[in-house]
Structure formats: C-alpha cells, structure tokens
Amino acid sequence: MELSETRYRRPILLVEDNPDDIELTLRAFRKRRILNPVVVLRDGQEALEYLFGTGRYADREPSGVPLVILLDLKLPRVDGLEVLRRIRADERTRMQPVVMLTSSVEEEDLIASYRLGVNSYIRKPVDFEQFVEVVGQIGLYWLLLNEPTPDERI
Numbered sequence: 001m002e003l004s005e006t007r008y009r010r011p012i013l014l015v016e017d018n019p020d021d022i023e024l025t026l027r028a029f030r031k032r033r034i035l036n037p038v039v040v041l042r043d044g045q046e047a048l049e050y051l052f053g054t055g056r057y058a059d060r061e062p063s064g065v066p067l068v069i070l071l072d073l074k075l076p077r078v079d080g081l082e083v084l085r086r087i088r089a090d091e092r093t094r095m096q097p098v099v100m101l102t103s104s105v106e107e108e109d110l111i112a113s114y115r116l117g118v119n120s121y122i123r124k125p126v127d128f129e130q131f132v133e134v135v136g137q138i139g140l141y142w143l144l145l146n147e148p149t150p151d152e153r154i
Contacts, residue, residue, distance in 0.1 A: 010067040011037045012139065015047040015083065016101075017075055021124065025070070025135050032136035034143060036067060044078025047071070048086055051093055066096065068142040070135075071118075073102035073109055081112055088117045095149045099138060 012029075016022050022040055029038060041047045047069075049055035069087070073080040080100060087093045099120045100113045113121050122138065125131045 009036070010065065011039045012142075013039050013041060013047070013050070013066045013069040013071075015041045015044065015069060015071045015075065015080070017042050017072065021072075021131075024128070024131050028132040028135035029139050031132060032139055034136070034139040036139075036143065039066070042076075044075040044080065044083045046077075047075075047083050048078060051087065051096075052090070068097045068099060068138075068146075070099050070101045070138065073100055073104050073113070081109075081116060084113065084116045084118055097142060097146065097148075099142075101135075101138070 012034075014022065014025055016025065026038060026040075029036075039050065041050055046056070050057045050060065051069075053060045071080045071083060075083070080102070084098055084100070087096055087098060097119050098117075099122060100109075100118045101122050101124060102109065103124045104110075105123065110121050120138075122134060125134055
C-alpha cells in the first residue's frame with residue numbers, strides 16, 4: 001500500500017462535546033470530500049482512553065496513529081490543555097499532530113496551547129459558512145499538504 005493510500009485510511013480524531021460543532025465538522029469534511037474515518041470523542045477522558053488504549057478502549061491497539069487530532073479546549077472531565085499535556089508527555093504520542101479548534105478568545109489559552117506543543121490553534125468562526133470553510137481547509141491541509149514524521153507513515 002502506498003503512502004498516499006494509508007493517509008486516506010487513517011482516522012481523524014475529533015474531540016468535541018458540542019453536538020452542533022460535531023455535525024458542522026462532519027458536514028465540512030463531506031463537503032470537501034475528505035473520506036477518512038472520523039472518530040468522535042466527546043470528552044477529554046475518552047480521548048485519553050482512546051489514544052492510550054485504556055478504559056473503554058482497552059481492546060483497541062494504541063499503535064494506530066491518527067492523521068490529526070482536532071481538540072476542543074473546553075471539554076468535560078479532562079480539558080483540552082490537559083489532554084495535550086498528556087499527549088506530549090508520552091513517547092508514543094509526542095509527535096502526534098494536534099490542532100486546538102476552540103471558541104476561546106482568551107490569550108492565555110492560546111499561549112498555554114503553544115507552550116504545550118500544539119501544532120496549530122484555530123478559533124472556531126461563528127458564521128456557519130466560515131466554520132465549514134475553515135474545518136474543510138484544516139482537513140485538506142493535514143491530508144494533502146502536511147508531511148508526516150517517518151513514524152506516522154506506517
């Protein structure tokens with residue numbers, strides 16, 4: 001299987017608790033013909049369990065590397081900054097691309113995200129059409145333009 005084929009099969013992780021934002025994101029991917037599977041995780045604890053193959057995902061092989069994680073900042077149970085902190089602290093996930101996709105306009109959230117090693121920080125547009133456009137662009141960038149690390153090419 002070629003590199004390009006494997007990229008289209010790798011999942012995109014969407015860590016989001018707002019059902020409207022989940023639906024808009026999925027709609028944007030469909031509109032842009034991004035056909036990668038999208039795994040929707042609704043809180044930070046679930047995201048960590050999925051990524052590290054623990055809890056309700058104990059039977060999942062944690063070596064399957066997502067194409068990118070779209071991570072909301074304000075999440076129930078474990079917030080996005082703590083999820084990012086744990087991703088960067090673990091050798092298995094340290095290089096995992098993470099995009100903070102948030103409605104927060106707080107400068108301290110932006111600074112904290114970059115200090116913890118987020119790859120990109122994007123504020124969710126309020127306007128529906130802009131939201132669809134931004135999310136579609138994110139998907140296309142990580143699918144077509146970004147060059148993954150050698151470990152991610154598997």
